[in-house]
Amino acid sequence: MDIAAYDPLNETPYQILDAQGKVILDHWEQSLSDSELIEAFKNMLFVRQFDTMAISYQRQGRMYTYPPNLGQEALSVASGSVLQKTDWMVPSVREMGAWYMKGVSLKELFLYYRGHEIAQRFEQANRIMPITVPIASQIPHAAGVGYGIKFHGEKAVVLTFIGDGGTSEGDFHEALNFAAVWKVPLITVIQNNHYAISLPVHKQTASKTLAAKSLSYGMPGIRVDGNDYIAMHEVLSGSIDYARQGNGPVLIEALTYRRGAHTTSDDPKKYRTQEEEQEWEPKDPVNRLRSFLVHKNIWNPDEEAELIEGYRKEIDTQFLEAEQYPPHSLDDVFAYMFSELPPELEAQKQEYQDYLNATAQEPQK
């Protein structure tokens, strides 16, 4: 698709499937093979299992704070599927599917949410940056990665994520401006899930769309239905093609809805109505793609239970591995501060070790 042809101010998102999984475009040609679609659906199911199990582990006291992905699986799985090995990903926090498909292991994800810092090495995944918690701080990094890609003469692109709330931060604006001025191959996906913790998006911005922000920096922008896997995939593919060909950055606003809480420490009942939540339930991305596949007669929902059972076992195995991973040691606190430990840090570590040795007879709490 010609991404530059879209109007970022258009409030109606680019959409292919309606909530019932029916194609709404008149002259639509299926851009993905059946098997690719089935693969995508399975990945979304898998992400959903991971998500529900993660929440459960957290409630069992076996994991710390976790940000649920429920309802946002389509856009993260689509993002994961369009990235090539040589492409870069600069994550935000709520696109677990994309991480997983980039090569981040479940065990690492669990370790991260179990408060173990080794997790963010992302040992099996290449060209992915670690999570940075302060909102929007990753976007300038992504612009810089884009500059590096150009500098090295690579054909790669860089994909980054941000929430609707993050678009209010200065970092977001500064980064988009840099990216456009430098004309770097950066695709920024705004996950507009309608809430920044408790703040609804209409209180976050007075702009009609978030895609509109692209206009002021001079790059294409498009609003897409982020719960529509196929539309999402097309927009991402088009954007990546555009960027890969050296045309510069693209801003994508993917409309979705955070069906769960901001994190396991949050209770959405305090700031939104149940009616609103129910309104979004039928627009769920998993159901939508399933309906489409069933319509096409290429998916039998009765097979899902067994599939899910297998996923859950696999996820639980990875969780148990994370649980049994050696705990964070004193060395781990110091080891990654500098290339070589300066004398101050060496002394601080030694002093603490001496204390531990001196009191070794008495059991430490």
Add this chain to the structure above:
Amino acid sequence: MKYVFNFPDIGEGITEGVIVEWKVKVGSTVKTGDPLVEMETDKVVTDIPSPRDGTITKTFGKEGETIDVDSPLVEIEIEAGPGESPSDEEESFGVVGTSAPAGKDDILPAGKDGVRKQPEANQSQESPSQEKVKATPVARNYAKQLGVSVNKVTGTGPNGRVTKSDILEYHNASRQSTAGLKSGTAPASGAQASTERTRVVQLSSTRKTIAKNMLNSTQSAAHISLFDETEISQLVQLRERYKHIFSEKNIHLTYLPFFLKALVHALSDYPVLNSEMDMENNRLIYKEYYNIGIAVDTDEGLVVPVIRDVDTKDISQIAMEIEEKAQKARERKLSLADFKDGTFTVTSYGSIGGLWGNAIINYPQAGILGIGRIHQQPVVKNAEVTVGTVLPVSLTIDHRIVDGGISSRFMNDFLAYVSSPVDMFIR
């Protein structure tokens, strides 16, 4: 086995939750992830899922009741997994790491200040620090090393600050009689003020310290003394021979270096005499070095500089050092280092005239050796009475550390060395 599941901190620092609704009861079979109970916390209302498969054997708390984080929620009968001990309650998944709910210890007493718009209370003029003197940290360190109580020292520095030299002077003064003799001390007068027939003089701080130290020694150590003598004509000859050679090097050779050398040999034969007792910890501290204090009579009183590592020095070195220390003592130029770390003491009252003395130990050392006047007297040699040169020696030891038997053997040992000095250099 029974598994107790504690209510976990599910929300970044929450400390308690209210039971909204039980989803299980005793006897319910649960699988991992099945909801156990709906809880309401400050942050969320949520189901708490089971961490294990099993059968509920106990639930803690009724609906509407408040449960603290880390308190038991349910007890589940589970099958023990590999490596699980059946009786271990701590294996609960309830908490990972530490958490800090408001337990009973965490109720703070009501705040004292901030009562509404009350003017600040006037600060008390009485500074609690007045009991403490000002002293430089280096002075405090010297005081600690020397066992001097800083607060008793009068400072001569700016604003009455106690300096290093104040500590040293105070210490010097206090040491002047620590190795002194009991005999010859006049009983103190009980008079309150000067009259026609008495004269009252306030004790100098030096005298006060001496008094305190002497008292401390006699109260802390169990003094016993023994007395003996030996014929030392070999030593007399030896000294005569070397006196001239030494005098060419400007060294005045007395008997004392030989006595120190003999003493160190005897101490190394009986190391317990070179120890001190640490009663608080029920142990003896053996010194692996031989620093011998020598009592020097000066105009200001008796002082006891230390000759260090006597075992590693030869007679000429010892002789030079004694002379140097004695000179410095008379000029009051001894420094802290000259007094520190003595392990045994020798007092040579004989140089003034006494034959026997009952010396007081330089506490916490184990003993003190008194050297009496060397004199000629009839001695029996090979069944004949001849004129011999005799050295009278007194030894006072701390009976807490060592008994009479060892003391006598030690004495014999010492006497053997002085009577046959060659042994010192051969054995």
Add this chain to the structure above:
Amino acid sequence: MKNMTMVQAINNALEIVLTENEKVVLYGEDVGVEGGVFRVSAGLQEKFGEKRVFDSPLAESGIAGTAVGMAATGLKPIIEMQFSGFSYHAFHQIINQVSRIRNRSRGRHTAPIVIRMPYGGGIKAPEHHSESMEVLYAAIPGLKVVIPSTPHDAKGLLIDAVRGEDPVVFMEPKRLYRSVKQEIQEEEYSIPIGKASVVQEGSDITLISYGASMKEARKASDTAQKKGISVELIDIRSIYPLDRSTIGESVRKTGRVLVVHEGPESYGPGAEVLTTVIDEAFLYLEAPPRRLSGFDTIAPYPQGEEWYIHTPERIVYELQRLVEY
């Protein structure tokens, strides 16, 4: 009198200042409808309306910068940085603007803004949610930095901060938000910023701490007392200005001092307190002044916190070593 947690006490203080001064506005991320992620401002929007208690867009620098302008028009902004770890987004506005308006305009304008931010570790949260970087703000000329450790102090100090004429960075130890309770007066009262609190009098050693570490310091002090060490426990409460005379007076009495805080050691608040000790009590020292602080490392994720946050046992150990020095 009512038993309150620190969250409740701060909420109570906010209610009092919103009531007594109609120029007070309270805003930040999620502080309005939700009442703050820690529920510190719960119920205040309902009571005082959206005009005075409101949610801002997600932008810390914007929050701090707009407060400067509001203050210029006579408003009294109380703003919240959701976590101190996110306040660095607003660093420029806080250290280049909030702190300097009075000086820059030669007293014509002021920026008496109260910047609230939860800080410190111990709640098992991800990166940036657990650090103690109060020293950054304490080092900036023109800012007051206050850190309470009890519900009572939190309320009194916050009220004083809002009533005052100067910018105050008010850091709240989230580890203590709910983990201590105290009987406190429900009516208004204030505690002057800049006065330390002598929590416990003693004669052998002065233990100085503040904020989150006070919980461990209190426990350590109790344990030490039982071991026969008479501890004078001081909560400095105000990092800047620092109550140097109370510190000096105490150490002149005890001759020994241990400072405990959670943030990094080098150039940390401990260094400032110990310099004060040198200035005020040099000639009374019986042992080297000592600090026990966090490492010069990033505040670790939950699993590493075990190594990072000092236990009462460790504090007792250090107290003993100093007393036996």
